[in-house]
Amino acid sequence: MTGHVRIAIAGAGISGFATLGHLVENLRAVASAKVVIYWLQPPREIQTHNLSAAQCDRLAHLKSIGLDPAQLFGGGQVYHPVQPSLFTFNGSSAARGFNFVSQRYDSTDYFEWVQANRPLLATLYPDFAPETGQQRHPVHTLDDIQGTTPRGAYGLYLHDQFLALKAHLPKHITLKIIPEALQASVHTEKTVAIETSTRKLSVDYLVQATGHRFAELRPEWAGRVFTAYPCDRYGQNLPQQIAVVGAGPAGIEVALHALHNLQVEHVTLVSRHAQSRLPQIEPTDPYKCQWFTPEKMRLQPTAENAKSLLRKELAACYQACNLPYPGWEKLLKIEAYPDFLRQYLQTTEQSPNHPFAHLVRPVMSFYDRVKDWLPADEQTGVLQLIHQVKPLFATQSRPCAELMLAAFQSKRLKLIAGDFLPAQTTPTIVRPDGTQIHPDCVILATGFVQSTSPPCYSQLRNTRCYSVIGTSLSSVNRQAASIANTIVETLAFDQASRSTKERVSAHCR
Ligand SMILES: Cc1cc2nc3c(=O)[nH]c(=O)nc-3n(C[C@H](O)[C@H](O)[C@H](O)COP(=O)(O)OP(=O)(O)OC[C@H]3O[C@@H](n4cnc5c(N)ncnc54)[C@H](O)[C@@H]3O)c2cc1C
Known part of the structure; x- marks a missing residue:
């Protein structure tokens, strides 16, 4: 396809799909450029002999409605629908950071999609409905979508969104799926040569979105x-x-x-x-930090100050929530975890306005918000502090x-x-x-460890290789948006300079 701009995306999980979505959106404005996007994703091998009966039924049902569970797009490893139904999705992530479609090619958000697909989801995840078995939780239902759904349902939604995207592709963009893994890439000044087990391709840009993997097994x-x-x-x-x-x-x-x-x-x-x-709770009252703020850190950019600010904030927040403050030492060294968890669940059932609920976002985003003002050793100190308090603030369902x-x-x-x-x-x-x-x-x-090498390309404007990597939907979405923006800006700039050159040479002739 000569005259086309060629972009390869390796990996069809959230990171790859977000990149594709943002690229397509940005490229709409550059209709003069003919673009081919290659999307590389090897089929998922499912070890069926290890599935539970509910998983086997789900697999069979997916096939019966024409879906190939080995070749779904958008959800990657984490949101694959064949996973057990108790692998749940923290739905507020979708609401907060990753409403994929609202400005792009569809108008259905995840919550509307769940409601529109209730009969299908009820068939696929009957063990998610309230029943008496041990696995089932009384309020663990598809009505509770603001809180929790099976993570696989989100994967199905993403695959549906992919189909919608494909159906609405502008004419100047061609999408080619390559059902193979990226094995190697060589970057020269003008192109990137990529290789799979059966083919070699030359592209103008490569975005590596191959996710994470776990540690090697001996x-x-x-x-x-x-x-x-x-x-x-x-x-x-x-x-x-x-x-x-x-x-x-x-x-x-x-x-x-x-x-x-x-x-x-x-x-x-x-x-x-x-x-x-601890489980994530959405508070109903607003709370504004008075101590643990980037502004206060800027005045004294040290890890010691971060710790002292957090201690003060916790005490202030317990007071604002009318709860007795157990003290810093007790919070950091919980002796009997099951009792602590039981108490937390009881307290938050009465009111979701708990200090951990109010402070989860300020705490978990603190490092990113202050790191640029800190010398390296203070950065390490703040990271250690966040790591120390993380069990209270990094959440599950x-x-x-x-x-x-x-x-x-x-x-x-x-x-x-x-x-x-x-x-x-x-x-x-x-x-x-x-x-x-x-x-x-x-x-x-x-x-996690990162998945393939060499994945960490710098994201400078003069490179043609990028990587999207992250452990939250909103962070990979932000990276994907910025990379798509850079690629399309560079591509538009290249096109503009090429046509200026052509005009000048035509004029000279
Ligand atoms: C258990 C768990 C629960 C989570 N729950 C939430 C949640 O509730 N809310 C939230 O915001 N975040 C959650 N996350 C975090 C976040 O959603 C994930 O980290 C994110 O999905 C990562 O997406 P990814 O596309 O980068 O990676 P992956 O999902 O791993 O996708 C990478 C894809 O690349 C493919 N691939 C690998 N190598 C190659 C190659 N060489 N060539 C081509 N393709 C390749 C893989 O097959 C895979 O499909 C959770 C993470 C985990 C692990």
């Missing part, structure tokens, strides 16, 4: 240690007792999946400080927290302090007192 651990995702790599063959390392949202949902869907009798959840995550509490109370789930040692050939967890345990089976939910 071959000696085969059959004994798994990464949390994709969760169809393990199944009914798990032993009665397992350890899940990492007590963030991933560790919690995977522990619940093992307990409720995979017939595991007992899960030991391991985290560094024997703390987990309320239904999962309630299921987690129920599992603690029925003694099928235990939370312990410990660290997994990745260099040991025998799976090993070391406790704070130095003792070691060697579980028969470990699922690692210890966070």
Whole structure:
């Protein structure tokens, strides 16, 4: 296709889809440029023998309505519909940061889409409706969409949005899906040569949106240690007792999946400080920070000041919420986590206006808002502070927290302090007192590492390669918007200079 601008996007998860959406939107204004967008995404291999009965039914139903679960677009790994229904989506993310379509090619937002597709969702996720089984939560229903839905429902919505985008593509844009992985890329001044297992392509721009993966597994651990995702790599063959390392949202949902869907009798959840995550609550009253603000940090840009401001803010916020302040030390060192979780759930049932609910956004965005004023060692200090308080503010869904509490109370789930040692050939967890345990089976939910190399292209104007990487919908959406903007501006600039040159040379002739 000579004369066309060629753009490749590797990865069809949220990051890749956001990039595609913003590119198409920006390119509408440059109708004189003929553009081909190559979207690379290898098919998803689903290990069907490891699925629960509900997952198998869902898979069959998806196929029966003409969807190919191996080749869905937009949701990537995290929002794949075949995942267990208790892998829930924090719906307010969609409302707050990622209403994909409103200004682009459709007018349906996620909440409207859920309502319009209720019969389909009820068929796909019957185990999400209130019933008496252990897995089901009384208020865990499709009516609760402002709070929670199965994450896979969001993946289906994104795929629908992709189909809508494809149907409304402007004539000057051609989209070509390549069902293969990007294997290599070489960047020269004018082009990027990209390679998959069967083809080589030359493009003008490459956006790498290949997501994250979990830590490498040692071959000696085969059959004994798994990464949390994709969760169809393990199944009914798990032993009665397992350890899940990492007590963030991933560790919690995977522990619940093992307990409720995979017939595991007992899960030991391991985290560094024997703390987990509290559920997200949306406060109904407004609250404005008076201490923990970027302005106050600017006056004294040190980690020590950040800590003192946060302590003052917590005390002030507890007072504003009419709750007794337990004190900084108690909040940082929670002795009996199940009791703490139970109390938090009770208190927030009475009123959602809790200090953790008010302060979650100020705390979790604080580092990004102040880092540019801080010297490197103070940046590290602020990051450490945020990391220390994170279990109180980085959130999970309320239904999962309630299921987690129920599992603690029925003694099928235990939370312990410990660290997994990745260099040991025998799976090993070391406790704070130095003792070691060697579980028969470990699922690692210890966070992400980046997916392929070399992914971190600088996002300078003179480069032709970009990468979108992030762990929240709003952050990848922001990056995608900025990259699409830069690409289209560069492309429009190149076009303008080319036509000026052509005019000048025609004039000279
Ligand atoms: C358990 C969990 C729950 C979450 N819940 C929420 C939530 O409720 N709200 C929220 O805001 N955020 C949530 N997030 C965070 C956020 O949504 C994800 O981090 C985000 O989806 C990442 O999207 P991505 O496109 O970058 O990566 P991915 O979803 O991993 O997509 C990357 C895609 O690239 C493909 N790929 C990989 N290598 C190649 C290659 N070489 N060539 C071509 N394609 C390739 C992969 O197959 C995949 O489809 C959650 C994250 C996790 C892990």
